[in-house]
Amino acid sequence: MSDERVPGIDEYDSPAGGWGALGAVARALSGQMALARESIALHKVNQPEGFDCPGCAWPDPKETSSFEFCENGAKAVSWEATAKRVRPEFFAKNTVTDLWKLSDYALEGLGRLTHPMAYDPGTDTFQPVAWDEAFRRIGEGLRALPDPNMAEFYTSGRASNEAAFLYQLFVREYGTNNFPDCSNMCHEATSVGLPKSVGSGKGTVTLEDFDHCDAIFCIGHNPGTNHPRMLSTLREASLRNVPIVVINPMPERGLERFTSPQHPVEMLTGKSVRIASTYYKVKIGGDVAVLKGMMRYLVEEDAIARQAGLPPVLDHEFIAANTLGFDALVQDVLNTDWADIERCSGLTRSEIEYAASIYAKAKAVIVCYGMGITQHQHGTENVQQIANLLLMRGNIGREGAGICPLRGHSNVQGDRTVGITEKPNAELNEGIRRTYGFEPPVAHGHDAVASIIAIREGRSKAMIALGGNLAVAMPDTEETFMAMRKLDLAVHIATKLNRSHLLLAKESIILPCLGRTELDVQATGPQAVTVEDSMSMVHASAGTLKPASEHLRSEPWIVAGIAKATLPHTRVDWERLAGDYNLIRDDIEKVFPIFYDFNQRVNVPGGFRLRVAASERDWATPEKRAHFLLARGLDEDDRVEEGGLMLTTIRSHDQYNTTIYGLNDRYRGVTGRRDVVFLHASDLAARGLKHGDRIDILATGRNIADGRQRAVRGFTAVAYDIAEGSVAMYYPEGNALISLENHDSHSGTPTYKSVPVRVVASTEPAPKTRRPHTAHAT
Numbered sequence: 001m002s003d004e005r006v007p008g009i010d011e012y013d014s015p016a017g018g019w020g021a022l023g024a025v026a027r028a029l030s031g032q033m034a035l036a037r038e039s040i041a042l043h044k045v046n047q048p049e050g051f052d053c054p055g056c057a058w059p060d061p062k063e064t065s066s067f068e069f070c071e072n073g074a075k076a077v078s079w080e081a082t083a084k085r086v087r088p089e090f091f092a093k094n095t096v097t098d099l100w101k102l103s104d105y106a107l108e109g110l111g112r113l114t115h116p117m118a119y120d121p122g123t124d125t126f127q128p129v130a131w132d133e134a135f136r137r138i139g140e141g142l143r144a145l146p147d148p149n150m151a152e153f154y155t156s157g158r159a160s161n162e163a164a165f166l167y168q169l170f171v172r173e174y175g176t177n178n179f180p181d182c183s184n185m186c187h188e189a190t191s192v193g194l195p196k197s198v199g200s201g202k203g204t205v206t207l208e209d210f211d212h213c214d215a216i217f218c219i220g221h222n223p224g225t226n227h228p229r230m231l232s233t234l235r236e237a238s239l240r241n242v243p244i245v246v247i248n249p250m251p252e253r254g255l256e257r258f259t260s261p262q263h264p265v266e267m268l269t270g271k272s273v274r275i276a277s278t279y280y281k282v283k284i285g286g287d288v289a290v291l292k293g294m295m296r297y298l299v300e301e302d303a304i305a306r307q308a309g310l311p312p313v314l315d316h317e318f319i320a321a322n323t324l325g326f327d328a329l330v331q332d333v334l335n336t337d338w339a340d341i342e343r344c345s346g347l348t349r350s351e352i353e354y355a356a357s358i359y360a361k362a363k364a365v366i367v368c369y370g371m372g373i374t375q376h377q378h379g380t381e382n383v384q385q386i387a388n389l390l391l392m393r394g395n396i397g398r399e400g401a402g403i404c405p406l407r408g409h410s411n412v413q414g415d416r417t418v419g420i421t422e423k424p425n426a427e428l429n430e431g432i433r434r435t436y437g438f439e440p441p442v443a444h445g446h447d448a449v450a451s452i453i454a455i456r457e458g459r460s461k462a463m464i465a466l467g468g469n470l471a472v473a474m475p476d477t478e479e480t481f482m483a484m485r486k487l488d489l490a491v492h493i494a495t496k497l498n499r500s501h502l503l504l505a506k507e508s509i510i511l512p513c514l515g516r517t518e519l520d521v522q523a524t525g526p527q528a529v530t531v532e533d534s535m536s537m538v539h540a541s542a543g544t545l546k547p548a549s550e551h552l553r554s555e556p557w558i559v560a561g562i563a564k565a566t567l568p569h570t571r572v573d574w575e576r577l578a579g580d581y582n583l584i585r586d587d588i589e590k591v592f593p594i595f596y597d598f599n600q601r602v603n604v605p606g607g608f609r610l611r612v613a614a615s616e617r618d619w620a621t622p623e624k625r626a627h628f629l630l631a632r633g634l635d636e637d638d639r640v641e642e643g644g645l646m647l648t649t650i651r652s653h654d655q656y657n658t659t660i661y662g663l664n665d666r667y668r669g670v671t672g673r674r675d676v677v678f679l680h681a682s683d684l685a686a687r688g689l690k691h692g693d694r695i696d697i698l699a700t701g702r703n704i705a706d707g708r709q710r711a712v713r714g715f716t717a718v719a720y721d722i723a724e725g726s727v728a729m730y731y732p733e734g735n736a737l738i739s740l741e742n743h744d745s746h747s748g749t750p751t752y753k754s755v756p757v758r759v760v761a762s763t764e765p766a767p768k769t770r771r772p773h774t775a776h777a778t
């Protein structure tokens with residue numbers, strides 16, 4: 001970093017965790033919570049009798065009796081359990097036009113929603129509406145559509161299994177499979193790519209496997225911020241001398257060193273544990289090149305070893321007995337030139353060979369990955385190359401080995417399991433027929449991108465959202481906002497106000513719901529819901545806090561209310577189900593036999609694991625074999641133009657997706673601002689720019705192919721130790737650069753992590769005061 005001081009930009013020397021994390025929690029709590037609520041809340045997180053942390057989908061250790069400290073978990077809980085409220089009196093005094101001018105940070109910062117609200121065009125304000133009346137209007141709006149396929153039903157991954165199951169049931173009885181969901185923006189490349197490789201679309205490891213592995217690869221994820229409890233697992237592995245190889249364009253502190261707040265000696269002595277044993281700063285989008293390079297090395301070393309009569313490097317027995325397509329893969333990697341691998345990855349041949357040698361030496365290997373792998377034009381192929389690498393040495397379906405996609409939202413995996421999918425399979429449809437006796441729609445519906453395009457083109461006229469902030473999470477901010485304003489009906493089930501709610505339709509309704517932390521009492525008494533974590537563990541979650549307002553209702557109750565008001569001849573007893581969640585679980589079991597004995601099995605602390613066939617080497621592909629699958633080249637249709645750079649969008653330490661908790665990104669040395677772009681010093685110099693300069697980021701290539709110039713202007717350049725040729729900025733500020741049409745062709749995942757751009761000195765005059773956070777001006 002250069003010597004010149006840029007406001008809000010410093011170096012952060014401390015390890016991840018440690019006192020910095022404790023201090024951040026104290027600040028988060030004092031900002032949000034009434035003391036009584038806070039002290040009750042934090043002790044109930046991830047406890048057998050408490051609620052599941054809404055922060056992330058990393059599993060809990062078996063012995064859940066000790067409270068596992070997690071800075072960002074504490075932020076997520078305190079953000080929901082806040083003492084702040086946004087009441088009808090506030091809405092009456094503030095027009096939507098005025099609310100729109102607030103930043104995303106400020107909007108959610110207003111606090112918890114307290115009443116159902118409906119937009120009144122006469123006053124340009126949201127006004128309170130009775131639950132019955134809200135349901136009546138929604139039912140009327142949905143029934144008025146000439147075709148059920150003109151409505152979109154979004155799900156964000158915080159919804160419980162029970163809420164999501166009722167929701168998909170309602171939508172299917174209504175008659176459509178239009179299920180855009182946050183998974184479409186997240187791990188869809190995993191859900192689409194892995195079943196073709198190994199027959200299962202979920203991770204194959206359990207938490208215990210980490211105790212038995214001999215090497216860990218962390219590719220494209222940032223656990224220090226997004227899965228902080230994973231650092232305890234990585235720390236234990238490091239203390240066992242397990243090599244941890246990181247492949248990431250940015251130096252992420254949580255992957256470098258960690259001081260565990262659980263360990264008083266570490267805290268008091270200021271010692272930290274190193275996490276990565278080897279850290280390779282790959283170029284953005286260079287993962288296929290790295291993986292192919294590693295596989296090439298393994299194939300060549302295997303040939304050498306066999307010729308010399310030494311033990312083989314590859315597990316030929318496993319390959320012969322379990323897989324198809326190996327010879328084609330060998331040809332593909334041998335045909336890939338080292339010069340191309342080095343150019344595309346930004347790493348040297350010897351670096352990649354070293355990584356491969358660590359892989360080859362380890363008996364059992366786990367590969368973990370996140371959005372750095374999935375959110376690309378080649379996201380699905382990236383995932384499949386990881387599977388190839390693991391299959392080569394039989395590293396799937398045995399102790400200490402496997403593939404570990406780090407899921408996003410705390411129940412995004414569970415929502416999929418209980419039927420939130422735009423592509424229902426025959427088993428799901430049959431389950432619905434068998435259980436409810438109606439014919440579900442079988443034609444595939446819209447995913448997230450398709451839903452916005454349908455709305456943009458006027459083919460869809462209603463949007464119901466079970467949580468989330470879809471319009472801000474999606475690419476192409478301007479186009480997406482414009483589309484949402486064309487709707488006839490927009491309904492948001494939410495805990496806090498966000499920008500998506502302010503994109504007005506002819507009829508706009510906000511329905512406030514209980515959060516995970518809150519007590520949910522129905523006809524038969526207090527209820528628990530269930531969630532599924534990244535490792536397919538299903539367990540119960542019961543809120544304990546007094547609800548933020550007496551007018552809040554649970555998500556299952558709200559979905560049942562909408563269903564009753566929409567479907568006059570329904571085959572489902574909505575009231576009974578919403579009154580006793582045990583009955584919803586009985587129905588889940590009827591539709592999905594994998595949930596056998598659901599209520600009994602979830603009643604034990606820690607819950608149970610849903611079977612993942614690939615974990616048992618049961619390959620659920622049509623051929624009953626795992627497949628080695630090929631990726632097209634290295635970066636053929638994913639290049640930057642001459643003089644261009646590749647941009648990725650990332651999460652700061654103080655955000656939860658579109659929820660901005662604060663304006664700091666402590667581990668990256670950023671304080672009080674988000675309007676920054678991280679670049680390598682040599683890339684700045686090559687453009688005549690320097691650290692601290694105001695710059696514009698201009699989309700190029702495929703993101704302007706429709707003739708629209710997409711740009712983000714007036715940001716500040718930060719010289720950073722990022723891979724050369726690579727640029728990073730925060731999400732959602734960067735979303736305006738990506739066109740809706742740009743996504744992985746197999747999975748539809750938007751290319752949030754590979755955006756070809758040009759960076760130039762800003763043409764925008766400097767504002768008098770630095771803007772704290774981009775307010776959307778569209």
Ligand SMILES: Nc1nc2c(c(=O)[nH]1)N[C@H]1C(S)=C(S)[C@@H](COP(=O)(O)OP(=O)(O)OC[C@H]3O[C@@H](n4cnc5c(=O)[nH]c(N)nc54)[C@H](O)[C@@H]3O)O[C@H]1N2
Nearest residue numbers: 072220221222226284285370371372408409648651656657
């Ligand atoms: N506190 C907190 N927790 C969260 C979330 C949150 O926003 N805040 N979000 C939740 C959700 S929905 C999700 S999906 C997960 C997200 O968890 P992550 O996947 O960890 O999220 P990201 O910040 O998007 O970025 C991932 C990492 O990918 C790297 N990267 C970027 N491009 C590339 C590339 O081309 N190749 C490689 N190898 N690496 C690359 C970035 O440098 C970054 O370190 O976290 C969940 N948990």
Ligand SMILES: Nc1nc2c(c(=O)[nH]1)N[C@H]1C(S)=C(S)[C@@H](COP(=O)(O)OP(=O)(O)OC[C@H]3O[C@@H](n4cnc5c(=O)[nH]c(N)nc54)[C@H](O)[C@@H]3O)O[C@H]1N2
Nearest residue numbers: 156186467468469473493494495496498649657658731752
């Ligand atoms: N550029 C870029 N864009 C991205 C990504 C990226 O890496 N880069 N990541 C993508 C990913 S991985 C994801 S998952 C999506 C996230 O997309 P979403 O899941 O749609 O977004 P969130 O920001 O998690 O949603 C926040 C809102 O959820 C509501 N909420 C919170 N808790 C609850 C609850 O318990 N119940 C209900 N009903 N509502 C609740 C609140 O009103 C809050 O405002 O964004 C995607 N967008």
Ligand SMILES: [Mo]
Nearest residue numbers: 185186408409
């Ligand atoms: Mo996600």
